[in-house]
Amino acid sequence: MRIAIVGAGSIGLLWASRLSRLPYEVTVLTHTAAQHKKIVQAGISCEELDGQVVHTNVTSCPIEETSELSPFDIIFITVKQYQLQNVMEPIQRCSHPFTQILFWQNGLGQEKAIDELHYRPDTYVALTTEGAYRKSDTYVVHTGQGETWIGTFPHQGEWKPLLQDFVKAIQPIVISPIRKESMILRRMWEKLAVNAAINPLTTILEVPNGELLSVDLENIMEKLTGETCQVANRIGVELDHSRAIKKIREVCNLTSQNLSSMLQDIQGGKRTEIDSINGAIIQYAKEHNVPVYWHEMLYTLVKAKEAHNKRNTNTL
Amino acid sequence: MRIAIVGAGSIGLLWASRLSRLPYEVTVLTHTAAQHKKIVQAGISCEELDGQVVHTNVTSCPIEETSELSPFDIIFITVKQYQLQNVMEPIQRCSHPFTQILFWQNGLGQEKAIDELHYRPDTYVALTTEGAYRKSDTYVVHTGQGETWIGTFPHQGEWKPLLQDFVKAIQPIVISPIRKESMILRRMWEKLAVNAAINPLTTILEVPNGELLSVDLENIMEKLTGETCQVANRIGVELDHSRAIKKIREVCNLTSQNLSSMLQDIQGGKRTEIDSINGAIIQYAKEHNVPVYWHEMLYTLVKAKEAHNKRNTNTL
Structure with missing residues (x-):
C-alpha cells in the first residue's frame, strides 16, 4: 500500500x-x-x-x-x-x-x-x-x-x-x-471553541496558557465562547456552552506552562492560524448574521500583532 | 497669595x-x-x-x-x-x-x-x-x-x-x-475619546502611537469611538464621531514615535489609568444601558496585563 x-x-x-x-x-x-x-x-x-x-x-x-x-x-x-x-x-x-x-x-x-x-x-x-x-x-x-x-x-x-x-x-x-x-464536525467545533479562546488571548497578552485562569479573563472567555456556540448552533452543530467552558478550563490547567501554538508563531515571526480559527467563526457568523464582537476584536488585535512583527522582521 | x-x-x-x-x-x-x-x-x-x-x-x-x-x-x-x-x-x-x-x-x-x-x-x-x-x-x-x-x-x-x-x-x-x-466637559470627553482609543491599544500591542495608523486597527478605533460618542451623547455631551476620529489620527501622527503613558506605566510595572479612561466610559454606559463591547474587551485585556505584570514584579 x-x-x-x-x-x-x-x-x-x-x-x-x-x-x-x-x-x-x-x-x-x-x-x-x-x-x-x-x-x-x-x-x-x-x-x-x-x-x-x-x-x-x-x-x-x-x-x-x-x-x-x-x-x-x-x-x-x-x-x-x-x-x-x-x-x-x-x-x-x-x-x-x-x-x-x-x-x-x-x-x-x-x-x-x-x-x-x-x-x-x-x-x-x-x-x-x-x-x-x-x-x-x-x-x-x-x-x-x-x-x-x-x-x-x-x-x-x-x-x-x-x-x-x-x-x-x-x-x-x-x-x-x-x-x-x-460526529467529527461537532468535535471540530469543540476544538475550535477551545482554540478560539486560548490561542488569541495568550498571544495578545504573551502569557502561558495557565495565566488565563489566574487573571480576570474568564469573563472574556465566557463571552467569546457564547458567540462560538451561537454560530455553531446556527449552522446546525450542537455545541454546549458550559461543556465548552469546562473544556477550556481543563486545557488551561493541563497545559498551564505551555505557550500556545499561536503565541509561538508570533514569537517566531511566523504567520498564525488565526484565519482558520477565529477568522472562520467570523466568516460563518457573517453568513448567518450572528454578531461576534469579541471574536472580531481578538482577530483584529492578533492580525495587528502579526503585521507589526512582520514589519519588524523585515526591517531587521 | x-x-x-x-x-x-x-x-x-x-x-x-x-x-x-x-x-x-x-x-x-x-x-x-x-x-x-x-x-x-x-x-x-x-x-x-x-x-x-x-x-x-x-x-x-x-x-x-x-x-x-x-x-x-x-x-x-x-x-x-x-x-x-x-x-x-x-x-x-x-x-x-x-x-x-x-x-x-x-x-x-x-x-x-x-x-x-x-x-x-x-x-x-x-x-x-x-x-x-x-x-x-x-x-x-x-x-x-x-x-x-x-x-x-x-x-x-x-x-x-x-x-x-x-x-x-x-x-x-x-x-x-x-x-x-x-464647554470643558465636552473637551474632557474629546480628550477621553482620544485616550480611550490610543492608550489601551498601544498598551496591549506594545507599540508606539504611530503604529495604530499603519496596522489594521482603524476599524477597532472607529467602533470604540462610536461607543464613546454614544455614551457621551446619552449623558448630554455633544461628541461628534468624525471629529473625534480625526483628532485620534492627528494625535497618532503627531506623536507617532511616542509610547503612550499607559504603555509606559505597564512597562514600568505601575498601575495604569485605565479605570478613569475606558473604565469611566463603561461606568457611564452601565448607568445608561449603552452596550460598550469594545471598551469592555480592551479594559479587561489591559487589566489582565496589569495583573500579570504585578505578579511578575512581585515574584522577582
Whole structure:
C-alpha cells in the first residue's frame, strides 16, 4: 500500500517515522526541495516519550514534482490550514478515485479545499491532541500522549474498509488511541471553541496558557465562547456552552506552562492560524448574521500583532 | 497669595518650577516624606524646551501633615485620578471657602472627588497637552509645547476674579497658551475619546502611537469611538464621531514615535489609568444601558496585563 504524507512539520514527521516502521511505502511530500534532500540524506529521527530515538528512512518528493508519481492509497495532509489551497492540485494529481485522504488541520476550512478535488476521493478529518515538536527538518520529538479522532468529512458516513484495515494495522506503532468519530464536525467545533479562546488571548497578552485562569479573563472567555456556540448552533452543530467552558478550563490547567501554538508563531515571526480559527467563526457568523464582537476584536488585535512583527522582521 | 500644588509628578513639578519664578508662596504637597526632604534640600530643576535648566526653591510639605498649614488660595491637584480619593481630605483641611481648586487629571471621575469636599470651594478642570517628563524627584523636563484649557467643573460658570487675575499674572512664565473653556466637559470627553482609543491599544500591542495608523486597527478605533460618542451623547455631551476620529489620527501622527503613558506605566510595572479612561466610559454606559463591547474587551485585556505584570514584579 502506498502512503503519502503531505507536509513535514511536527505531525507530518511524527507519522512518517511511525508508518515507516511498518512494511509500507511511505513518501513525504515536502514544501521545499531543500527539506526533501535532507530527508533523503538523513532519514527521519523520532525521539519517543521515553527518550529513545528511532531512526528510519523514507522516500520523499517535493510537492511540485508529484506528477511523475503513481497514485497513493492513503494521503495524510498535515500542512497548515492556510497552506491547503497550495497543495490541493498536486494531491489531485497523485490520488485515485478510492484514495483515502485524511486532513490533520487545526480550525475550519477543509471543506473548501475538498471542493477543489475534481472527483471526490474519500475524505476524512483527523483531530489529534498528541504533542509533537519539530526540532529540525528531519528530527521530531513526541512530547505528549494524546488522543486521535477520525471521522468522514464533509459528509457523515462510515470508514471505508481500506482505512479500517489500515488503522487496525498501525495499532502496534501508536501508543495513543485512534477513535472513530461519527460526529467529527461537532468535535471540530469543540476544538475550535477551545482554540478560539486560548490561542488569541495568550498571544495578545504573551502569557502561558495557565495565566488565563489566574487573571480576570474568564469573563472574556465566557463571552467569546457564547458567540462560538451561537454560530455553531446556527449552522446546525450542537455545541454546549458550559461543556465548552469546562473544556477550556481543563486545557488551561493541563497545559498551564505551555505557550500556545499561536503565541509561538508570533514569537517566531511566523504567520498564525488565526484565519482558520477565529477568522472562520467570523466568516460563518457573517453568513448567518450572528454578531461576534469579541471574536472580531481578538482577530483584529492578533492580525495587528502579526503585521507589526512582520514589519519588524523585515526591517531587521 | 498662597498656592499649593498637590502631587509632584511631571505636571506638578513643572508648575511648581514655573510659579516659583514669580513672587508667589508655592508649596508642593508630596505623597511621601522622602520626596518632601529631597525637594527641601535640592529645590526644583526644570529643563526648558531650549535646553536651559532653571533652578528654583519651593516650600514643601508631606500631604499627611497639612493640618498645621494655613489655607491656600489656589490649589493645583496633579495626582492621578485613582489617587484623588486619598488627597481630598487633606485638601479640605487646607482650603477656605473661596479657594480656587484646579484638577489636572486625565480621564473622568473628578466629580466624585469634588463631592467629598464638605463645603464647595470653586472648582475647575484644567486640560493640558503640554509635554513634561519627570527625570527624578526634583528634576523635570519640559518636552513639548501644548495648550491648556481651564473651565469651571462640575458646574458650568465663569472664572472667579482671583483665578482671572492669577492666570493673567502667570502669562510671562508660560510659553503655552492658557485658554478659558466654557464647554470643558465636552473637551474632557474629546480628550477621553482620544485616550480611550490610543492608550489601551498601544498598551496591549506594545507599540508606539504611530503604529495604530499603519496596522489594521482603524476599524477597532472607529467602533470604540462610536461607543464613546454614544455614551457621551446619552449623558448630554455633544461628541461628534468624525471629529473625534480625526483628532485620534492627528494625535497618532503627531506623536507617532511616542509610547503612550499607559504603555509606559505597564512597562514600568505601575498601575495604569485605565479605570478613569475606558473604565469611566463603561461606568457611564452601565448607568445608561449603552452596550460598550469594545471598551469592555480592551479594559479587561489591559487589566489582565496589569495583573500579570504585578505578579511578575512581585515574584522577582
